[in-house]
Amino acid sequence: MLWAVFNLNLPEPEEMREIILDYGWAGFLVFLGITAAIAITPIPITVPALVAGSLYGLIIGTLLSVSGVMLGSWIGYWLARALGQRLTFQLLGSHGSLVENYLRNAGFWAMCTVRLMPGLPYWPVNYGAGALGIKQYAFISATLLASIPGQVSLVALGAFATNPSVFRGAIVIVAWIAVVALTWVSYRYWSRTKRQSEEVDGTRGTDG
Structure with missing residues (x-):
């Protein structure tokens, strides 16, 4: 992952468009492979989503972008299962404590x-x-639900850049509103569940 961050230069959106178009009908497979590969490295996944919108439009672009993200996320999940907890958290570095706090x-x-x-x-x-x-x-269900609004907004932005319209601009705004709303709802449920769990653990400790 470190080698990829410092040695791989992610193409600009227009350059990536040309790379994918060169593969003709198989371009969507190339796009899925690129998106999945990026999702398992620290490289941001913004560029592929923008390219998906400019190449395939809002609906097909979203399906392809979400599919690539899901595939890469699933691969990363199983790579960590294979590596084990100690080695994985060494790789996570400064992100490790934050992730562990929420996901333990x-x-x-x-x-x-x-x-x-x-x-x-x-x-x-x-x-x-x-x-x-x-x-x-x-993991899979939460990743799918949480990824869709953000991916829709990025794909719509890519489509808007290629062919501006009020509809595509509105989709970007609605998608980001959905991201904020989902964040608020999921955080409330998580914090309430965690608080209840801590209360149960405290009660058990008192009883012991």
């Missing part, structure tokens, strides 16, 4: 909260969830 003994709503948290990339969440043994169903 956590489930669906905690996954949503961390996935939606501003400034926290995808890759530490993928690896942290795998290392901490988050159930695969909770």
Whole structure:
């Protein structure tokens, strides 16, 4: 991952468009591969989503972008399961304590909260969830729900840049409102669940 960050230069959106278009009908497979590969590294996944919107439009672009993100996230999850908790958290560095605070003994709503948290990339969440043994169903379902609004907004932005319209601009705004709303809802559920869990643990400790 460190080698990828310092040695791989992610193409600009226009350059990536040309690379994908050169593959003709197989371009969507190339796009999925690029997006999945980026999702398992610290490289931001913004550029592929913008390219998806400019190449494939809002609907197909969103389907492809979300599919690539889900595939890469799932691969990262299982890589962490294979590496083990100690080595994975060494790789996470400064992100490790934040991810562990939210995901230790956590489930669906905690996954949503961390996935939606501003400034926290995808890759530490993928690896942290795998290392901490988050159930695969909770990981996949929360990743899907939390990823859709952000991916829609980025894909719509790419489509808007290629072919501006009021509709595409409105989709960007609505998608980001959905991100904020989901973050608030998931955080409330997570914090309430965590508080109840701590109260139960405290009661057990008193009884003991």
